[in-house]
Amino acid sequence: MSAVDTRRLVAKLWNYCDVLRDDGVSTIDYVEQLTYLLFLKMAHERANRRLNPDTALAGVAARWQALLDLEGPKLESAYRETLEQLGKQPGTLGVIFRKAQNRIQDPAKLKRLIVDLIGKENWSSQGSDVKGDAYEELLAKGAEDVKTGAGQYFTPRALISAMVDCLQPGPDDTIADPACGTGGFLLAAHEYIVDRYGSSLTPEQRDRLALGGISGTELVDGTARLAAMNMIVHGIGKPNGPSLIDVRDALAEPPARHPSVVLANPPFGKKSSITVIGEDGRADREAISYTRNDFWTTTTNKQLNFVQHIASMLAIPGRAGVVVPDNVLFEGGAGETVRRRLLKQFDVHTLLRLPTGIFYAGGVKANVLFFDKKEARPGEAWTETLWVYDFRVGQHFTLKQNPLRRDHLDDFVKCYRPGEPHKHRVETERFRPFAYEELIARDKVNLDISWLKDPSLEDADSLLPPEVIAQEIVEDLEAALSEFAAIAEALQQAKARSADA
Numbered sequence: 001m002s003a004v005d006t007r008r009l010v011a012k013l014w015n016y017c018d019v020l021r022d023d024g025v026s027t028i029d030y031v032e033q034l035t036y037l038l039f040l041k042m043a044h045e046r047a048n049r050r051l052n053p054d055t056a057l058a059g060v061a062a063r064w065q066a067l068l069d070l071e072g073p074k075l076e077s078a079y080r081e082t083l084e085q086l087g088k089q090p091g092t093l094g095v096i097f098r099k100a101q102n103r104i105q106d107p108a109k110l111k112r113l114i115v116d117l118i119g120k121e122n123w124s125s126q127g128s129d130v131k132g133d134a135y136e137e138l139l140a141k142g143a144e145d146v147k148t149g150a151g152q153y154f155t156p157r158a159l160i161s162a163m164v165d166c167l168q169p170g171p172d173d174t175i176a177d178p179a180c181g182t183g184g185f186l187l188a189a190h191e192y193i194v195d196r197y198g199s200s201l202t203p204e205q206r207d208r209l210a211l212g213g214i215s216g217t218e219l220v221d222g223t224a225r226l227a228a229m230n231m232i233v234h235g236i237g238k239p240n241g242p243s244l245i246d247v248r249d250a251l252a253e254p255p256a257r258h259p260s261v262v263l264a265n266p267p268f269g270k271k272s273s274i275t276v277i278g279e280d281g282r283a284d285r286e287a288i289s290y291t292r293n294d295f296w297t298t299t300t301n302k303q304l305n306f307v308q309h310i311a312s313m314l315a316i317p318g319r320a321g322v323v324v325p326d327n328v329l330f331e332g333g334a335g336e337t338v339r340r341r342l343l344k345q346f347d348v349h350t351l352l353r354l355p356t357g358i359f360y361a362g363g364v365k366a367n368v369l370f371f372d373k374k375e376a377r378p379g380e381a382w383t384e385t386l387w388v389y390d391f392r393v394g395q396h397f398t399l400k401q402n403p404l405r406r407d408h409l410d411d412f413v414k415c416y417r418p419g420e421p422h423k424h425r426v427e428t429e430r431f432r433p434f435a436y437e438e439l440i441a442r443d444k445v446n447l448d449i450s451w452l453k454d455p456s457l458e459d460a461d462s463l464l465p466p467e468v469i470a471q472e473i474v475e476d477l478e479a480a481l482s483e484f485a486a487i488a489e490a491l492q493q494a495k496a497r498s499a500d501a
Contacts, residue, residue, distance in 0.1 A: 009121070009134040014141060016117055020104060029103040031142040032222060035229045036083060037118045038135075039096055040064040042232075043239055045123060056240045060086070060093070067114050075114075076107045095228040095243040099221050135233045139182050139226060155184050155265040155323065156358050162409035163321040163368060164188045166350075166416045169261045171197050171205040173213070176259035178250040178266070178309060180216025183227035185263035186244075187234050190214055210236050215257070217250040251305050254294050255313035262314055265323035266306035268364055296341045299334035303327065307338055307369075311346060314373040323354075326365045329448040339445040343383040343436060347372040349422050351388045351447065352412060357397035358404040365392075370416075385433045386447070387425055389415060393452035 017030045025033075040063060046054040047061035063082045070078050079102055086097035104110045136157075143154035169175050169189045177185045193209060194201075201209070214236060218224040224247045231237050237244045289300045294312040299305060303324055310320050328335065329351075342348055350370035359366065374382060389412050397404050415431040417424055427433060432451065439445060 006133040006137065010137045010141075012121075013117055013134070013138065016113060017141075020109060023104070023106060023109070025103050028142045028222070031138050031226065032100075033103055033113070034118075034138065035096065035225060036100060037114060038123060039229060039232070039239065040067070040082070041118050041121075042123045046239070054240070060239075068119060071111050072107050075111055076102065076105075079110065091241055092228055092232065092237060092239055092243045095245055095247055096225045096232075098225065098247065100225070135230055136184075136187075139230065142226075154182060156404050157184060157188070158404045158406040158409060159323075159354070159358065159368070160184050160188045160263075161406050162413055163263060164192050165413050166370065166418050167261055167263065167319055167321050168418050169193055171201055171209060173261045174257070174259040174315070175214045175261045175263065176257065176313070177216045177262065177264045178255075178313065179264050179306060180218050180227050180245065181223055181265070183216060183230040183245070185265070186214050186216050186227075187230060187236070189261070189263060190234065190236055211238070211241070212244065215244045215246065215259075217246045217248060219247070219249050221247060251290050251292075251302070251309055254292060255309070258313055258315040258318070260315045260318045262310050262318070262320040262322070264306070264310060264320075266303055268303070268325055268366075297334045297337040301327070301331065301334060304331070304334055304338050307342065311342060311371075311373070316373050316375055318373040319370070320372075321368055321370050323366055324369050326367065326448055328369075329367060330444065330446045332444045336444045339447060340440070342371065343386075343439060343445070344381045345376070347374060347382045347384075348386055349383070350416060351386060351449075353388065353390045353392040353450065355392045355395035355397055355404075357399065357402075381436050383436045383439070385422065385435055386439055387415075387422065387431060387433050388449050389431045390450060390452050391430065393450065393454050 013034060017025075017027060020030055021027070040060060043054075043057040043060040044064040047057040063078075063086075066078055067075060067082070083097055083100040083102060086093055087100050088094065089097070102110075104113065139154065140157075164185070169192055171193055173193075175186065175189045177183075180186060190209065197205075214231075216227060218227055224245050228237075228243055228245045231244055232239055289298050290305055291298055292308075292312075295305070295308045297304075297308075307322065307324065307328060310322055314320055329339075348369065348371040350368075352368040352370075354366045354368065356365060372382075391409070391412060395408075396402065397408075411430070415425065415428060425431070425433070430452065434449065439447065
């Protein structure tokens with residue numbers, strides 16, 4: 001029944017989005033408003049349950065009751081004041097409501113959302129799977145709103161599942177994502193552990209799993225609130241407890257914690273930058289280069305910085321699966337330095353080349369890099385063999401007509417052989433080993449390795465449908481424009497520095 005209940009909840013909540021869209025409420029804004037109201041309603045239910053009521057949530061519960069009792073301008077005013085006051089609270093409350101704003105300007109529509117759509121459901125009686133899956137579906141729908149750029153914080157769940165299956169997190173692992181977005185990796189790791197160890201988990205392991213063994217960092221307030229709520233509806237953390245989502249720039253300082261498992265899809269985009277308002281009132285983009293003693297090199301390329309950060313934060317022993325764009329594999333300068341040091345000091349054992357058409361951000365050419373951190377062995381490189389799985393050539397996906405499914409990655413996971421020594425791996429047409437010596441000898445230690453030929457380019461009978469070809473052309477152009485924009489920005493910054501000198 002859970003799948004049916006999930007679809008019912010999603011359909012019920014989502015139908016109202018079209019009504020609010022006419023008032024200028026974007027998809028992701030709607031999901032945010034649902035997040036605030038769902039939290040208030042669940043707090044009310046927990047504080048007023050007959051057995052073991054959560055008295056710590058009594059104040060939050062009273063705010064929900066006030067919203068039920070009011071209407072018109074008084075309702076709008078009370079809702080705005082509720083968001084403001086809860087945003088000042090510590091812990092999970094503060095993360096979810098930090099800088100929260102009411103986007104629903106019509107009090108009548110706000111009243112309907114409170115009474116009919118949220119108020120008539122008993123959310124606490126729904127299993128965490130049902131309301132958690134429903135919330136995940138809402139986030140996925142929000143990611144489809146390309147105009148808001150929300151998709152950049154949403155990693156395809158099929159890819160997340162495959163990565164988690166490869167790394168096999170366990171109940172004694174500490175798991176972190178330094179760029180957690182809406183929390184997809186954290187939830188998948190939690191689900192993996194519960195599914196495989198549920199009956200054998202000790203009370204201590206259960207507490208650790210729910211109250212700190214899994215954590216994330218997110219820079220953007222709005223995205224962090226979605227991640228925090230996503231954790232709560234899946235039964236991870238406490239509504240009135242410390243937040244498991246840290247809202248800050250993960251790259252700004254060395255890591256304080258060292259997890260044994262890191263799963264991440266750091267934000268794409270060529271440069272790290274901030275907006276600076278000059279004395280003339282004009283806005284300019286200023287590159288950020290993080291000077292950290294634990295980094296191998298200083299660069300404004302934020303993907304290279306995230307790779308260095310993850311390498312630094314991993315415990316010994318530790319294992320990581322990280323989504324990286326193509327430029328991390330071939331870019332010279334700092335890129336070459338990072339690749340050389342990573343291959344030398346870590347066991348970089350697997351690279352999955354991903355197809356286009358699977359991310360909401362258009363034109364993305366990405367890969368998954370898997371590496372392990374072990375005790376140092378001076379004079380010897382830890383990487384012996386990098387196995388590359390080419391899932392890009394000959395694969396054609398679109399977000400709607402032909403989306404990526406988990407079974408599409410079954411062959412990769414089978415080739416990966418989770419939990420087995422890498423020497424047991426077997427070479428296939430798509431899966432090939434490359435020795436450390438061969439990798440180091442490549443120009444700039446270029447790891448952008450491909451050997452397959454696209455059959456659609458050789459066989460006239462296998463030509464792709466026109467709409468797929470057109471989409472691939474669009475994605476290639478978007479990727480090229482992104483690169484050109486980054487080059488232009490770098491040239492402008494270099495010119496400005498030269499003028500200042």
